[in-house]
Amino acid sequence: MSVVVGPGGLRPRLRRRELGLLVLVALALLVGWFSLELGRRLADGSAGPATTGPAAAGPERILVYLAALFVAHGSLSLSGRPSDEILLPTVGLLGGLGLLVMERLPQTMAGSLGGLAASQLVWLLVALTAMTGLGVLVRSDAWLRLYKYTWASVGIGLLLLTFAVGIETNGARLTLQVGPFAGQPSEFLKIILVVFLAGYLAEYRPLLVAGVWRLGPLRLPPIPYLAPMVVLWALALAIVVVQRDLGTALLYFLTFLGLLYVATARLGYVVGGALLFVAGAAVAARLFPHVAARIAVWLDPFADAQGAGYQVVQALYAFGRGGLLGTGLGAGLPSPEGRLPIPALHTDFPLAVIGEELGLVGVVAVLACYLVLIERGLRIAATAADDFRALLAAGLALVVAVQAAVIAGGNLKVIPLTGITLPFVSYGGSSLLANGVIAGLLLAISDRSIRLPTARRPGRGGR
Amino acid sequence: MDPALAAAWLVRLTFLALLYLFLAAVARILLRDLRAAARAAPELGRLVVVEAPAGQPPAGSQFPLGAVTTLGRDVNNAIVLEDPFVSSRHAVLSFRGRTWYVEDLGSTNGTYVNGIRVEAVVPVGWGDELQVGGVRLRLERAEPRAER
Numbered sequence: 149m150s151v152v153v154g155p156g157g158l159r160p161r162l163r164r165r166e167l168g169l170l171v172l173v174a175l176a177l178l179v180g181w182f183s184l185e186l187g188r189r190l191a192d193g194s195a196g197p198a199t200t201g202p203a204a205a206g207p208e209r210i211l212v213y214l215a216a217l218f219v220a221h222g223s224l225s226l227s228g229r230p231s232d233e234i235l236l237p238t239v240g241l242l243g244g245l246g247l248l249v250m251e252r253l254p255q256t257m258a259g260s261l262g263g264l265a266a267s268q269l270v271w272l273l274v275a276l277t278a279m280t281g282l283g284v285l286v287r288s289d290a291w292l293r294l295y296k297y298t299w300a301s302v303g304i305g306l307l308l309l310t311f312a313v314g315i316e317t318n319g320a321r322l323t324l325q326v327g328p329f330a331g332q333p334s335e336f337l338k339i340i341l342v343v344f345l346a347g348y349l350a351e352y353r354p355l356l357v358a359g360v361w362r363l364g365p366l367r368l369p370p371i372p373y374l375a376p377m378v379v380l381w382a383l384a385l386a387i388v389v390v391q392r393d394l395g396t397a398l399l400y401f402l403t404f405l406g407l408l409y410v411a412t413a414r415l416g417y418v419v420g421g422a423l424l425f426v427a428g429a430a431v432a433a434r435l436f437p438h439v440a441a442r443i444a445v446w447l448d449p450f451a452d453a454q455g456a457g458y459q460v461v462q463a464l465y466a467f468g469r470g471g472l473l474g475t476g477l478g479a480g481l482p483s484p485e486g487r488l489p490i491p492a493l494h495t496d497f498p499l500a501v502i503g504e505e506l507g508l509v510g511v512v513a514v515l516a517c518y519l520v521l522i523e524r525g526l527r528i529a530a531t532a533a534d535d536f537r538a539l540l541a542a543g544l545a546l547v548v549a550v551q552a553a554v555i556a557g558g559n560l561k562v563i564p565l566t567g568i569t570l571p572f573v574s575y576g577g578s579s580l581l582a583n584g585v586i587a588g589l590l591l592a593i594s595d596r597s598i599r600l601p602t603a604r605r606p607g608r609g610g611r
Numbered sequence: 612m613d614p615a616l617a618a619a620w621l622v623r624l625t626f627l628a629l630l631y632l633f634l635a636a637v638a639r640i641l642l643r644d645l646r647a648a649a650r651a652a653p654e655l656g657r658l659v660v661v662e663a664p665a666g667q668p669p670a671g672s673q674f675p676l677g678a679v680t681t682l683g684r685d686v687n688n689a690i691v692l693e694d695p696f697v698s699s700r701h702a703v704l705s706f707r708g709r710t711w712y713v714e715d716l717g718s719t720n721g722t723y724v725n726g727i728r729v730e731a732v733v734p735v736g737w738g739d740e741l742q743v744g745g746v747r748l749r750l751e752r753a754e755p756r757a758e759r
């Protein structure tokens with residue numbers, strides 16, 4: 149199995165569109181940094197030097213980040229693969245906006261190495277390396293499609309390990325620590341989930357589409373082929389119950405339903421799955437107080453504005469203060485004594501910061517970036533050579549889109565708030581790395597020239 | 612108005628404008644890409660020869676598919692397969708709605724999809740493998756027209 153082809157036959161290929169877009173990204177981020185700097189100076193000038201906590205930093209970090217983007221562009225050009233040219237600039241802009249947000253926040257955060265922005269920069273570089281590495285090196289998808297059950301086992305193993313020895317933060321058991329490295333397996337689990345589902349659905353699509361027996365208006369495939377679906381549903385609920393992680397459960401389940409619809413084009417599955425989830429959630433809300441508390445906060449955050457509803461209320465105020473054009477970078481919420489005005493602002497509420505300082509206009513631009521990512525994913529899926537790659541591309545785009553939608557909806561009080569990250573923007577190593585891997589896989593499969601694995605011999609009874 | 616404040620406003624608006632300039636540039640590329648795809652002649656798919664023991668047609672050759680494509684040894688078939696185990700009118704591939712189907716036309720040695728013998732009309736997915744006599748073929752999606 150050759151996953152990688154050596155650099156013997158490299159033929160550099162100009163990526164003109166990517167370069168053009170990257171130049172725009174670089175310009176935007178530099179002006180953004182300048183705007184942040186001016187905002188800081190004005191704040192210092194008007195209210196005395198004591199108010200803003202962090203010492204003004206130079207543009208070094210933004211410059212390093214931009215250099216990394218252009219290095220990534222250079223590597224992709226040198227590899228000569230005809231892969232997608234929109235993904236890198238879009239991801240680059242989102243990551244850059246995230247970096248600006250981290251620059252703007254007080255740097256003294258527990259658990260961050262040498263300041264929030266410095267730590268974020270390191271992880272952004274790691275994520276870009278992963279993305280470019282996968283985009284340049286992966287020349288075959290056999291290692292993904294042939295071992296779907298192995299991947300599924302790895303994923304479930306990781307999950308169980310987290311259930312057993314995970315560390316609790318804010319009442320949710322999410323973090324796994326091995327020596328000095330701590331990570332959130334759920335971020336990587338979402339990739340494994342998409343890989344498994346793409347493999348499974350590509351293999352049994354005809355059966356699922358045809359349907360064999362009827363249950364009321366639903367035509368269902370043979371029972372054994374439904375088992376993995378039911379297992380997934382149970383898994384999502386188990387995450388809610390054991391890990392108390394509503395956001396991840398919602399993310400997995402919505403991705404699963406979306407992919408099922410992409411594979412079968414049958415709305416019945418989606419409606420059925422959604423009803424199952426609503427039923428499960430209703431029962432969970434009765435049985436588990438942490439679920440009920442989330443829903444109560446969502447319905448009326450002002451009932452306990454200083455307690456449970458504090459985060460949501462503060463986020464709503466931030467969006468309100470921002471208005472149409474925002475207060476300007478660096479001129480937003482005051483940060484008393486170098487603390488974050490909202491706990492978990494850097495991981496769960498970066499959209500609230502963008503909403504306050506760049507206004508509705510900025511939030512819409514960020515959401516448009518995710519829209520672009522979805523379009524690219526679906527476009528790659530529509531032109532993929534076979535079902536597995538089509539489903540993989542659609543699923544990877546879907547998982548990013550759903551995650552962005554779930555956390556953006558939570559920030560805006562459209563749906564109950566759940567603590568997941570805003571892809572490519574939020575602070576956090578696991579999240580950045582996992583999303584970088586997703587972007588890298590999309591880059592790799594957008595190259596139509598990669599071979600389909602040589603087929604299994606017929607006559608052995610299927611695969 | 613305070614000039615410092617005015618400058619800060621100017622920079623802020625420039626920043627937002629640049630964000631939208633980027634999005635406009637992306638939107639322009641995406642639109643052009645979609646238009647090119649829509650203009651391209653709709654090719655429904657193609658068959659790629661994976662293995663042909665008799666050597667005719669050679670492995671790796673590709674056949675663009677029409678909505679109904681017949682396979683067999685007879686020269687009147689859309690795809691002629693020179694193989695001793697292929698019947699003269701062997702099988703027919705048809706595109707109905709959004710899926711390919713294959714039907715065996717009562718051939719002597721049968722038609723297989725991914726190694727399973729075709730009894731009735733069977734759907735075929737992208738990347739699935741057909742065996743007709745000794746010839747193995749793979750159904751692939753058509754190459755999209757080059758973006759440019």
